[in-house]
Amino acid sequence: MSGAPLDPELLALLLPEWEAAAERLAAATEEREQRRALDTLRGMAGGAGIESLQSALRAFDPLPEPFDAASAAAALAAHARTVVAAGHDLPFEPAEPAGAAPPDRAPIRTLVVDDSAMMRRLVRESLSSDPVFAVVAEAADGREALARMAEEEPDLILLDIEMPVLDGLGVLREWALRGTGAVVVVSSAAVPGGEVATEARRLGASAVVGKPSGAFSPDLGERQGEAIRRAARRAAGLPPKSRVEGP
Numbered sequence: 305m306s307g308a309p310l311d312p313e314l315l316a317l318l319l320p321e322w323e324a325a326a327e328r329l330a331a332a333t334e335e336r337e338q339r340r341a342l343d344t345l346r347g348m349a350g351g352a353g354i355e356s357l358q359s360a361l362r363a364f365d366p367l368p369e370p371f372d373a374a375s376a377a378a379a380l381a382a383h384a385r386t387v388v389a390a391g392h393d394l395p396f397e398p399a400e401p402a403g404a405a406p407p408d409r410a411p412i413r414t415l416v417v418d419d420s421a422m423m424r425r426l427v428r429e430s431l432s433s434d435p436v437f438a439v440v441a442e443a444a445d446g447r448e449a450l451a452r453m454a455e456e457e458p459d460l461i462l463l464d465i466e467m468p469v470l471d472g473l474g475v476l477r478e479w480a481l482r483g484t485g486a487v488v489v490v491s492s493a494a495v496p497g498g499e500v501a502t503e504a505r506r507l508g509a510s511a512v513v514g515k516p517s518g519a520f521s522p523d524l525g526e527r528q529g530e531a532i533r534r535a536a537r538r539a540a541g542l543p544p545k546s547r548v549e550g551p
Contacts, residue, residue: 310353312480315388316506318352322384323510330377338373345380354387356396375543382541385486385510389479411438412540415456417449417475418442418464418490423515427462427490430529436542446470450478457484460540462532463509465491465500473500476507486510486539490532510539 325348329341342364349357360380364371383396414437418424424442431437441456443449447469453461461479465472472489479487487508492515494501501512513531537543 309392310387312391314352315391316508318348319384319388319508320505322348323381326377326381326384329380330374332373335367338367338371341373341377354384354393356387356393357384360396378538378543379541381538382486385508385539386541388508389483389486412436412460412536412542413438413440413456413458413485414460414462414536415440415449415452415458415485416442416462417444417446417452417467417472418462419444419467420464423464426529427532430532431462431536433529434533434537436540437536446472446475449475450483453479453483453485459485460536461485461487462490462536463487465489465493465504473503473507476504476509480508488513488532488535488539491515511535 322345325341325344329338329345332338332341342361346358346361349361357380360383364376379396383394387394414431416424416427416439418427421444424444428439428442431439437460440458441452443452445467449461449463450470452458461483463472463475472491472494476487487510489501489504489509489512491500491512494504494512495514504512513528513535515528
């Protein structure tokens, strides 16, 4: 399954379109819409030659009863990000349905990268309300981030863009070659749809989340904190947090 390397340029182009199709699947409430989204994903998986995704999609033909479109979309998007990060195919491991996380689940080992100590603390506190995440390391610049990645091999990296020594895009370029885990960009420089955000997604970032206005704004925990937690769960291949899991 993990044979020859896949075309990195093709993978980089595939990921945004794959995630958009997965989002359409997650939002689909009618069987016709679900089938259309799945057909789109099948075409992309076949065109990219990703056998694991083709095999996973065959499990939805015919659609099982019941069919959880949101959980299927989350699993397919997470696996695509993992394959793109690895540069070669990998066995498909479906995500668990919402509310089914066992108490002995290994925590999502997370690296927080930002040149502001206050922002690192705010991001860490935002994640602390979701017990699936465990911050195992922090870094204040891009070069230190790469060193922490090599040492800790985190499952998830929350990455700023504007940093000294090596910026976030530089980190992503290095990570795309040899890094592990998934990356969520948390930065005021990466405006959704803007040039920096587009480049971050092209390099393999799972999501781009804006910082609040001003690095020391307390609204991170109230508004942006929730956006960060949602993006982090998606990047880690987890379903959205349900009410039965906590507030």
